[in-house]
Amino acid sequence: MSALAGFRFQLRELPHRPDHLLALVTAPLMTLVFLAITRHAGRADLAGHAVLAPALIALWQMALLVAGELVAAERENGSLEALVATPSSFAAVIIGRVAAVTLVSLLGFVEAWLAAWAVFGVVVTVAHPVVFAATVLVSALAMAGTAGLMSAVFVLTRSARTFQNSLSYPFYVLGGVIVPVSLLPDWLAAPSRAVFLSWSSDLLRDAVDASTVEGVLPRLGAIAGLGFLGLCAGLLALRRAVDRLRRTGTLGHA
Amino acid sequence: MREAGRALRVVRASAANAMADLRVVYTPVTWTFGWLGRIVMQVVFFALIGVLLDSPERLRFLFVGNAVMVTALEVMMCVASSSWERKAGTLPLLVAAPTRLLPVFVGRSVQWLPSGVATASVALFAVGPAFGVTWTPWRAVAAVGCLVVVAVSTYGFGLAVGAAVLGLPSLRNVSSNVANTVMMLICGVMVPVSFWPGWVGATARALPLTHGVAAVRGLAGDAAPGEVLRDCGLALGVGAAWFLVAGLLFERFAAAGRRTGSIDFAD
Amino acid sequence: MPDTDPAIRVERLHRTFGGGRRRRETVALDHIDLTIPAGEVHGLLGPNGAGKTTLCKILSTVLLPTGGTATVDGHDVVRETAAVRRSVGIVFGGERGLYTRLTARANLEFWAALYGLRGRGLSQRVDALLERFGLTDRAHERVEGFSRGMKQRLHLARGLVGDPRVVLLDEPTTGMDPVAAHDFRDLVRELRAEGRTVLLTTHDMAEAEAVCDRVSLVDGGRILATERPATLGTWISRYASVEARDVPPSTVDELRALPGVRAVHHVPPDRIRVETGAEDAAPAVLRLLVDAGVGDVSTALPSLADVYLHVIGDRGMRVNK
Numbered sequence: 001m002s003a004l005a006g007f008r009f010q011l012r013e014l015p016h017r018p019d020h021l022l023a024l025v026t027a028p029l030m031t032l033v034f035l036a037i038t039r040h041a042g043r044a045d046l047a048g049h050a051v052l053a054p055a056l057i058a059l060w061q062m063a064l065l066v067a068g069e070l071v072a073a074e075r076e077n078g079s080l081e082a083l084v085a086t087p088s089s090f091a092a093v094i095i096g097r098v099a100a101v102t103l104v105s106l107l108g109f110v111e112a113w114l115a116a117w118a119v120f121g122v123v124v125t126v127a128h129p130v131v132f133a134a135t136v137l138v139s140a141l142a143m144a145g146t147a148g149l150m151s152a153v154f155v156l157t158r159s160a161r162t163f164q165n166s167l168s169y170p171f172y173v174l175g176g177v178i179v180p181v182s183l184l185p186d187w188l189a190a191p192s193r194a195v196f197l198s199w200s201s202d203l204l205r206d207a208v209d210a211s212t213v214e215g216v217l218p219r220l221g222a223i224a225g226l227g228f229l230g231l232c233a234g235l236l237a238l239r240r241a242v243d244r245l246r247r248t249g250t251l252g253h254a
Numbered sequence: 255m256r257e258a259g260r261a262l263r264v265v266r267a268s269a270a271n272a273m274a275d276l277r278v279v280y281t282p283v284t285w286t287f288g289w290l291g292r293i294v295m296q297v298v299f300f301a302l303i304g305v306l307l308d309s310p311e312r313l314r315f316l317f318v319g320n321a322v323m324v325t326a327l328e329v330m331m332c333v334a335s336s337s338w339e340r341k342a343g344t345l346p347l348l349v350a351a352p353t354r355l356l357p358v359f360v361g362r363s364v365q366w367l368p369s370g371v372a373t374a375s376v377a378l379f380a381v382g383p384a385f386g387v388t389w390t391p392w393r394a395v396a397a398v399g400c401l402v403v404v405a406v407s408t409y410g411f412g413l414a415v416g417a418a419v420l421g422l423p424s425l426r427n428v429s430s431n432v433a434n435t436v437m438m439l440i441c442g443v444m445v446p447v448s449f450w451p452g453w454v455g456a457t458a459r460a461l462p463l464t465h466g467v468a469a470v471r472g473l474a475g476d477a478a479p480g481e482v483l484r485d486c487g488l489a490l491g492v493g494a495a496w497f498l499v500a501g502l503l504f505e506r507f508a509a510a511g512r513r514t515g516s517i518d519f520a521d
Numbered sequence: 522m523p524d525t526d527p528a529i530r531v532e533r534l535h536r537t538f539g540g541g542r543r544r545r546e547t548v549a550l551d552h553i554d555l556t557i558p559a560g561e562v563h564g565l566l567g568p569n570g571a572g573k574t575t576l577c578k579i580l581s582t583v584l585l586p587t588g589g590t591a592t593v594d595g596h597d598v599v600r601e602t603a604a605v606r607r608s609v610g611i612v613f614g615g616e617r618g619l620y621t622r623l624t625a626r627a628n629l630e631f632w633a634a635l636y637g638l639r640g641r642g643l644s645q646r647v648d649a650l651l652e653r654f655g656l657t658d659r660a661h662e663r664v665e666g667f668s669r670g671m672k673q674r675l676h677l678a679r680g681l682v683g684d685p686r687v688v689l690l691d692e693p694t695t696g697m698d699p700v701a702a703h704d705f706r707d708l709v710r711e712l713r714a715e716g717r718t719v720l721l722t723t724h725d726m727a728e729a730e731a732v733c734d735r736v737s738l739v740d741g742g743r744i745l746a747t748e749r750p751a752t753l754g755t756w757i758s759r760y761a762s763v764e765a766r767d768v769p770p771s772t773v774d775e776l777r778a779l780p781g782v783r784a785v786h787h788v789p790p791d792r793i794r795v796e797t798g799a800e801d802a803a804p805a806v807l808r809l810l811v812d813a814g815v816g817d818v819s820t821a822l823p824s825l826a827d828v829y830l831h832v833i834g835d836r837g838m839r840v841n842k
Contacts, residue, residue, distance in 0.1 A: 022427055025428055025432060029432065029435040029439060033435065033438055034303075036439065036445045040445040040449050041309060043307055165288065165289065165292050166291060166292045168292065169299045170291070170292070170295045172299050173298060178299075178302075180306075184302070260639075267634035270630070271622075271623055271631060274620070274623050342619070342620060343618045344617075344618055344619075346583045346611075346613075347611065347632075348635070350583050350609065350611055351632070351635040351636060351683075352635070352636060353637075512585045519577070519578065519691060
């Protein structure tokens with residue numbers, strides 16, 4: 001129920017919060033950035049990479065922003081303690097709200113596609129639409145679960161906004177949003193496999209590409225599994241925070 | 255002359271406010287591990303596209319461009335911090351004070367300049383060599399000077415954006431982010447300005463960052479000192495024009511507020 | 522000679538808001554006239570939305586009038602803003618308007634610089650203000666840790682940093698505790714003793730009665746009356762009330778029939794209160810009561826609150842948006 005309420009609340013809220021739609025404002029421009037880089041290098045074959053990257057960034061950025069914003073707003077309001085006291089419903093509200101923005105952030109895919117076509121005349125075709133759609137869907141779910149973990153981090157650290165910043169670009173690298181993690185040095189490639197985004201971006205690029213996609217189900221499973229793990233870890237962390245709240249009367253340290 | 259001295263004193267007094275904000279936003283630890291880390295990762299993220307392109311040359315180009323970009327990015331935070339005056343409820347008092355608004359706002363967000371120069375310097379000199387960007391000592395020193403030029407000149411542009419959206423606080427993040435992304439796109443950060451059609455290039459040359467990036471690229475390459483100096487001069491000149499625009503927009507904001515009554519005492 | 526000029530002169534001052542295609546035009550100030558001589562403490566008394574703040578905004582150059590003229594210290598608020606801004610200090614109530622991350626001293630130093638002070642002059646002025654408002658001991662602490670009362674004192678100090686000849690105090694005691702409000706009255710008296718002109722807006726009658734030389738009752742963008750608090754009291758002495766105990770019912774009926782008696786209320790257990798509405802009604806009521814042999818009689822002049830309620834009517838408690 002609280003998830004549904006959070007979902008509805010967020011959908012109603014979104015049109016009034018230009019800040020929350022920031023990622024959708026910059027997504028077309030970022031598409032042009034990536035396309036300019038690849039085209040200037042004479043690599044028209046990388047158009048798929050260039051168009052998918054801003055959409056994946058929008059997905060991550062909007063979820064991160066809303067999770068951080070929710071925690072910060074409740075903290076300012078003095079109601080964070082009460083909300084966190086029931087970790088399951090707190091997580092449900094987060095998931096509901098993030099699910100709503102995630103749904104909206106999928107517009108990023110459309111925007112990127114349109115920007116590429118309108119400015120550079122590049123039309124990216126999706127060779128495997130079913131795989132593509134399934135990956136987008138499972139990724140959106142994983143994003144909502146991962147947002148549970150993000151919000152737990154924000155609850156436990158007072159300076160949520162500083163952290164909110166730090167959880168962007170490092171994860172765009174680890175999530176392989178433009179450069180596949182297989183091209184990264186080994187020591188980076190290993191941890192990046194723990195980030196659901198790296199599986200999503202690889203699978204989406206494969207779905208765009210004409211050659212056959214291999215191991216679709218296990219890869220979708222990896223995305224879903226990591227999202228679920230994020231949710232569990234977030235719930236566990238929140239439960240510990242509540243225990244500490246009961247013992248010490250305060251949530252989180254600076 | 256007396257006017258100038260007075261304006262400078264206002265800038266200094268307002269800068270005390272800016273530095274106090276900086277101390278609250280960051281401790282040395284959160285700056286180093288939170289902010290600096292995030293900034294360096296941004297530079298790395300874009301530079302790595304060079305790996306995708308399988309081109310060490312493109313990688314270096316992207317690395318230098320994005321390292322300079324982060325100075326501008328940080329300075330553009332003045333758009334948000336200018337609107338903090340609104341949050342503090344001090345705007346009516348500032349308008350009612352016998353001083354112009356520009357010096358107040360110039361001091362108000364000055365904290366981002368040293369931070370922006372520092373993060374970009376760490377990226378260029380500490381991380382750069384790992385991406386094939388190397389420096390001789392004197393070129394490195396000169397590059398820091400160029401970053402200062404980038405910070406100061408972009409500050410004029412940022413203040414103009416901040417002044418333009420001072421009356422529309424809900425747009426402050428959107429406007430600064432759009433401005434940043436446009437700068438990334440056209441100012442020679444990701445691709446040479448020559449990649450774009452002429453009118454885009456002309457727009458780019460009206461932004462100080464374009465000239466600042468060119469100056470640092472010159473130093474990272476083997477440009478003659480004269481060329482670098484010329485680019486710095488262009489950046490400063492264009493930046494000065496933006497300061498003027500910012501001053502006019504701040505005055506226009508105050509005038510519009512007096513007309514419409516949008517500057518509230520206590521809301 | 523500026524001293525012969527009134528400190529504030531307002532003529533046919535008019536201000537409207539809205540009036541675009543979709544919004545209805547609202548009148549915040551309706552052609553008001555007001556002259557305040559130098560050195561006077563003048564109260565603007567009225568409900569929220571009466572137009573008090575609009576007048577303060579216009580006088581402090583934050584708002585332009587739609588029509589009419591206003592001068593401060595002889596300077597026109599539209600054409601000579603720079604001179605007006607040097608002459609005026611503003612304080613508004615509440616906690617906003619301070620830089621909470623700065624120390625009290627740094628706040629004052631900032632505003633002092635904006636008012637053109639420098640060097641020794643600046644630090645002397647700041648020291649004196651900190652001392653005057655009892656903030657010297659906490660001068661080096663960040664304002665975010667201050668109590669509400671301390672923030673209000675800092676607000677007052679800030680308002681005086683430019684050594685203004687005219688001080689605009691817009692609802693300065695909003696949320697002040699009684700002790701602070703008492704100190705505030707002392708401050709206003711000091712400001713008058715220093716020869717400054719004070720325009721004080723308030724909806725607290727006791728405050729206006731205690732510190733003002735003259736009070737203007739404002740409502741609906743108009744000045745209903747400008748009087749000395751005492752004169753104002755006499756002027757509507759007709760609204761005096763008479764209280765008596767153990768009044769026989771027949772006398773109560775006679776009282777009700779007297780010309781000028783507006784109402785007779787029973788005050789349980791055994792008292793009545795007679796409210797009058799004409800100049801000579803109260804003496805007539807007294808005479809009738811004495812003639813009826815009622816011994817326990819008392820009269821009460823209306824407080825400023827009563828005046829305010831009578832003149833403005835029962836709208837006084839409503840906020841006009």
